[in-house]
Amino acid sequence: MVLQSNLIVPNSMKGMSACTNPITSSSGTVITQQNSGSEKDPHQIIDERKQKRMIANRESARKSRLRKQQHLDELNADVDNLGAENNMLFTQLNIVSLNYMQLQEENSLLRSHAMDLSHKLQSLNIKMQWAGVLNDLDLSSSDGFVHPIPMDIKPWYL
Structure with a gap:
């Protein structure tokens, strides 16, 4: 053989x-x-099968690369969208922080003004009490403040 x-x-x-x-x-x-x-010759059949398998593998690899590229493009788009959203949120945070600081400053000024007015009121109450003591009037009340005269009671000089 x-x-x-x-x-x-x-x-x-x-x-x-x-x-x-x-x-x-x-x-x-x-x-x-x-x-x-x-x-056909057995070698030809084997070669054709190899060729078909090689073509199928190349096509599969091409499709896989396309899917990978598409996924990468989607991820890049997500990164861009999230970056833009992050910038927008950061800008909003800055605006809210500035508004908070302005309101805090305004609140501090209003508290200071309220404290000044309270001190002036106490000073006036003390002066009114001294004036009442000097004129033998009892202008004090249980809470220590002089209360205004109701509007429906007209004093004799009006």
Whole structure:
């Protein structure tokens, strides 16, 4: 036997072409039969399968790269959107912080003004009490403040 391109071929078939199929008769003689052209060499079939698999693998890799690129583009768009939202929130935070500081300053001024008015009122109450004591009047009340005269009671000088 002779090994011819990974196929074992008997010595009696050495001179036959690749497109013949040997058939052994019952008497042991070898009969050759011509291929009709529809049958292919096993190596050709294997090569075609490899070629198809290689093409399918390339297509799969191309689709995978496209999906990866699309995912990357979506992530970049998300990064841009989140960056813009972050800037907007940061701007809003700055505005709210400035408003808070302005309100805090205004509140401090109003408290100071209220304290000044309270001190003036206490001073006036003390002066009124001294004036009442000097004129023998009891102008003090239980809470220590002089209360205004109700508007429905008209003093005699009006």
